[in-house]
Amino acid sequence: MKLIADSGSTKTDWCLLGDNNSITYFDTEGFNPYYVDAEYIYSTILSKLPATVDSTRVSEVYFYGAGCSGDKNHILETALGRVFTHAHIEVQHDLLAAARAVLGNDTGFVAILGTGANSCIFDGKTITHQIDSLGFMLGDEGSGAYIGKQLLVRYGRGQLPEDLRVEFWNEYGLTPDDVVEHAHSKPLPNRFCASFVRFMAPRMEHPYIAGIIRKAFTDCFENMISLYPDFKLYSLNCVGSIGYMFSAILTDVAKNYGMRTGNIIKAPIEGLINYHAKATVQPLGDVN
Numbered sequence: 001m002k003l004i005a006d007s008g009s010t011k012t013d014w015c016l017l018g019d020n021n022s023i024t025y026f027d028t029e030g031f032n033p034y035y036v037d038a039e040y041i042y043s044t045i046l047s048k049l050p051a052t053v054d055s056t057r058v059s060e061v062y063f064y065g066a067g068c069s070g071d072k073n074h075i076l077e078t079a080l081g082r083v084f085t086h087a088h089i090e091v092q093h094d095l096l097a098a099a100r101a102v103l104g105n106d107t108g109f110v111a112i113l114g115t116g117a118n119s120c121i122f123d124g125k126t127i128t129h130q131i132d133s134l135g136f137m138l139g140d141e142g143s144g145a146y147i148g149k150q151l152l153v154r155y156g157r158g159q160l161p162e163d164l165r166v167e168f169w170n171e172y173g174l175t176p177d178d179v180v181e182h183a184h185s186k187p188l189p190n191r192f193c194a195s196f197v198r199f200m201a202p203r204m205e206h207p208y209i210a211g212i213i214r215k216a217f218t219d220c221f222e223n224m225i226s227l228y229p230d231f232k233l234y235s236l237n238c239v240g241s242i243g244y245m246f247s248a249i250l251t252d253v254a255k256n257y258g259m260r261t262g263n264i265i266k267a268p269i270e271g272l273i274n275y276h277a278k279a280t281v282q283p284l285g286d287v288n
Contacts, residue, residue, distance in 0.1 A: 003058050003084065004276055006097050006269050007031050007065035008240075009115040009145075010191055013269040016053055017277060025269075026050050030115070031065060031079075033072040034135075035188055041079035049083070058084045062276060064097030064268075066116050095120045095127055098239040101271025102263045111225065113250070114240030115194045117143035119224055121234070131227050136190040142220030144194035144242045150212050151196050152179050161208050171199060201245055213246050217253040226257060235262030 002017040009032045016024040028048040031041045049055065061084050063076055068091050076091045098110045099122035111119040117140045121129040133139045140146045154160050155168055156176040168174075174182075183189050203209045225231055236254045243250050244266040251261045265271070 001058050002060045002062065002276055003087070004269070004272050005061070005063045005065070006094065006267065006272060007063065007068075008094065009035070009066050009188075010194065012065075013267055015269055015273055016058070017273065023273070024050065024053060026053075031076065032067040033065070033075040034067045035190075038075045038078040038082075041076065042082050045079065045083050055084050056086055058087045061087045061089045062272070063089070063091045064094050064272070065091070066094045066114075066118075069093050093127075094118070095130065097268045097272055098237075099127065100275045101239060101268030102237045102265060104271075104275065108237055108262070109228070109231065109234035110237045110239065111142075111220075111243065112240050113142050113144075113220070113238055113243035115144045115190060115242075116140050117146065117220060117224070119228075121228060129228065131224055133224060136193075139223070140190075141223050142217050142242070144197045145190040146193075146219075147200065147213060147216045147242065148193035148196035150216060151200060151209075152183065152193060154212070156180065164203070164206065164208060167203075168199065197242065197245075204246065204249075210249065213249050214253060217246070217250050218256075221253060221257045221259075225259070232258045235260045236264075237262040238264045239266075239268050241266055 001019055004015045004017070006013045008030045010030045012028045012030050014026050014028065018024065026048065028044055061080055063080060065076060068076060073091045077089055080089050094112060095118050098112050099120065102110055103122055103124070105124045107122065107124050109119070109121055111117070116136065117133045119131060120127045136145050155165065156179055160168065182192055186192060200209050200213070204213065236259050238250065243264055247264045250264070254261055
C-alpha cells in the first residue's frame with residue numbers, strides 16, 4: 001500500500017492507496033521541520049492515524065512538505081520510520097509535489113501560494129531552477145502569511161479604514177499591542193499571520209483589502225517570479241489555497257507582467273494520487 005502526504009505549514013493531506021484500489025483520506029496539522037521536531041511529528045501522526053489504516057501494511061510512503069530539503073529531511077524520515085516500520089520512505093520538497101500534481105511529466109513553471117510561498121522551473125523529472133522564497137521572516141511574498149502580515153501591520157499602525165478597523169476589532173478583540181505580543185512571543189508566527197486571511201477572504205471586494213492582496217502578488221512577481229530567465233515564456237501554474245482563493249487578482253497581476261495563466265488548484269493531493277498510482281517513483285535525492 002502506498003501512502004501519500006502533502007504537507008504545508010498549516011495542514012497535511014494524507015491519502016492511502018490500498019491494494020484493492022481503495023482510497024482512504026485523512027488529515028493532520030502541517031509539519032514544517034523548521035518549526036517542529038521528530039518526536040512531535042511522530043506523536044501527532046500516531047494520534048491522528050485512522051483505525052482503518054494498518055501502519056505495518058504500508059509499503060511505500062511519499063511525503064512532500066514545506067521545509068523538506070537538505071539536512072531537514074531526516075526529521076521527517078525519523079518520525080515516519082517510527083510509525084510505518086515496514087515502508088520505503090521518501091521525503092521530498094513540496095515544490096516537487098506541486099510540479100508533479102499540475103505538470104505530471106511535462107516541463108513548466110509552478111508556484112506555491114499557501115501559508116508560505118515558493119516557485120520553480122520543472123523539466124518533467126526534476127526541479128532545474130528555483131529562486132528561494134527565503135521563508136516567512138525574509139520573504140514569502142504572495143503567501144497567506146505575507147498577506148496576513150500586511151493586514152496586521154496596517155491595523156497596528158492605524159492605517160485600516162474605519163469600517164475595517166471596527167470589523168477587525170469586533171471579530172478578534174485584539175489591540176495592536178496584542179497583535180505584536182502574539183507575533184513575537186507565540187509559536188508559529190507564520191500560521192498566526194496567515195490565519196487573518198479568513199478575515200480578508202469574505203471582504204476581497206473591499207478596495208482596501210483587494211489592494212493589499214494585489215500588492216502582495218505584485219511583490220511576488222517583482223521579487224521572485226520575474227527573476228526567472230524567460231519567465232514570460234511559461235504559463236503560471238499555481239498550487240495553494242491563497243492562489244486559488246484570490247485567483248482573479250493573481251491572474252490579473254500575472255497579465256500585467258506578461259505571463260499567461262495555466263492551472264491554478266487548491267491542493268496537489270489529487271494530482272499526486274494520479275501520479276503515484278501509475279508507477280513507483282525512484283528516489284531522487286534533494287531537489288535543491
